[in-house]
Amino acid sequence: MKLLMHTCCAPCSVYCIDSLRKEEIEPTVYWYNPNIHPYIEYKTRRDTLKEYTKSINVEAIFQEEYGLDKFCKNVIGDLENRCMNYCYPIRLEQTAKYAKENGYDTFTTTLLVSPYQNHEGICEVAERIAKNYDLKFLYRDFRIGFREGQAKARELGLYMQKYCGCIFSEESRYLSHNQKMPKLPESFEFLPVKHLINIKKERENKEQYIDLLLEADPSKEMINQYLSIGELFVLTYKDEPVCVSVVTKIDNDIIELKNIVTKENYRGKGYAKKMIKYLVDNYKQKYNKMLVGTTENNIPFYVKQGFDKYEKTIKNYFIDTADEEIKDGDLHCIDMYYYSKDLIKNNEVK
Ligand code: SF4
Numbered sequence: 482m483k484l485l486m487h488t489c490c491a492p493c494s495v496y497c498i499d500s501l502r503k504e505e506i507e508p509t510v511y512w513y514n515p516n517i518h519p520y521i522e523y524k525t526r527r528d529t530l531k532e533y534t535k536s537i538n539v540e541a542i543f544q545e546e547y548g549l550d551k552f553c554k555n556v557i558g559d560l561e562n563r564c565m566n567y568c569y570p571i572r573l574e575q576t577a578k579y580a581k582e583n584g585y586d587t588f589t590t591t592l593l594v595s596p597y598q599n600h601e602g603i604c605e606v607a608e609r610i611a612k613n614y615d616l617k618f619l620y621r622d623f624r625i626g627f628r629e630g631q632a633k634a635r636e637l638g639l640y641m642q643k644y645c646g647c648i649f650s651e652e653s654r655y656l657s658h659n660q661k662m663p664k665l666p667e668s669f670e671f672l673p674v675k676h677l678i679n680i681k682k683e684r685e686n687k688e689q690y691i692d693l694l695l696e697a698d699p700s701k702e703m704i705n706q707y708l709s710i711g712e713l714f715v716l717t718y719k720d721e722p723v724c725v726s727v728v729t730k731i732d733n734d735i736i737e738l739k740n741i742v743t744k745e746n747y748r749g750k751g752y753a754k755k756m757i758k759y760l761v762d763n764y765k766q767k768y769n770k771m772l773v774g775t776t777e778n779n780i781p782f783y784v785k786q787g788f789d790k791y792e793k794t795i796k797n798y799f800i801d802t803a804d805e806e807i808k809d810g811d812l813h814c815i816d817m818y819y820y821s822k823d824l825i826k827n828n829e830v831k
Contacts, residue, residue, distance in 0.1 A: 487576040487590040496630025510541040594623035697742035792819040
C-alpha cells in the first residue's frame with residue numbers, strides 16, 4: 482500500500498502516524514489546508530508540522546494555498562453546512578488528485594482523529610472521492626487515540642491550536658461556552674492518558690546510567706568522580722529512560738551542569754531542552770548561576786537554552802584529560818568552553 486495522508490496539523494498527526502506505524506504502514510504526510518485563517522495561524526500550523534515530520538523522519542509534502550477570500554466566497558451562502566459542502570471536499574479532493582498523479586493507491590486523513598469533526602460526514606465525502614479517482618480510502622477510527630496524541634503533542638511542545646481553522650470556527654470558540662462535549666459513538670470512551678514524560682532525581686544505583694553518560698563524556702574516571710558528589714536526574718518517556726543529566730555544586734552560588742545526554746534515537750525531539758528547563762526550575766531558588774563546559778559544536782545549543790554568558794576556555798582540555806582523541810561529529814575536540822546561565826534573572830528556557 483502506498484498511502485497519502487491528508488494532514489490538518491501536527492498535533493492531530495501524532496496519534497495517526499504512531500498507530501499506522503504500529504501497523505507497519507508508512508504514510509506520506511500531505512499538507513493542503515486553505516481553510517486555515519488568518520495567515521499567521523496557517524503559517525504556524527504548517528511550520529509546526531514541517532518541524533515535527535522532520536523530527537520523526539516521515540516524508541511530508543506541503544501543497545501551499547492560503548485563501549481567506551476564496552474560502553469565504555465559497556461558504557458564505559451556507560455557513561451551517563460549510564464543513565460538509567466545501568471544507569472537507571476541497572481538501573480531500575486535492576489529496577486524492579495528488580495521490581492519483583503521483584502513484585499512491587490509497588489516501589486517508591487526520592481529520593478522522595478529532596471527535597469535534599463530523600466523522601461520518603468525512604467518511605462519506607472521502608468514499609465518494611475515492612470512487613471518482615479509483616483510489617482506496619483507508620478508514621481508521623483514530624478518535625480512540627485523540628487524547629493520547631494530544632498529550633504527546635503537548636509534551637513535545639508542539640503548537641496547539643485553539644480552533645478548527647476557518648474564521649467562523651474561530652468565532653464559535655468564543656460563543657460556544659455552553660455547547661456540549663462532542664458526541665462519541667456508543668461504547669466509545671476516552672481512556673485516561675498516563676503522563677508520558679517524567680523527570681526525577683535518582684538517588685540510588687546511579688552507576689546504571691554510566692553507559693549513557695559515556696556518550697557525552699568519554700572518561701569513565703571523570704564521570705565516576707562527579708557522579709559520586711553530583712545529583713543525577715533521569716527523564717523517562719513512557720517509563721523508558723531517554724535523557725540523563727548530572728549537576729554538581731561549585732559553591733553556594735554556582736552549580737555546574739556536568740553532563741547531559743539523550744539516547745541516540747530520541748535526539749532532536751526536545752528532551753534535553755526539557756531537562757534543562759526542569760533543572761533551572763529546580764535550582765533557581767538556591768543558586769545564582771549554572772555553568773556548563775562544552776565542545777565548540779555544542780555552543781549554539783547551550784546559548785539557545787540561555788547559557789549566553791561566556792566564562793572561560795580551558796585550553797587543550799580534551800587532549801590533557803583523555804587517553805584517546807575525542808571527536809564530536811567531524812570536530813577534533815581540543816579546548817573546553819565554559820558558558821553560564823543566570824538562574825535568578827533568566828529562568829526561562831527560550
Ligand atoms: S469549522 Fe473546520 S472543518 Fe468546518 S469549515 Fe471551518 S475549518 Fe473547515
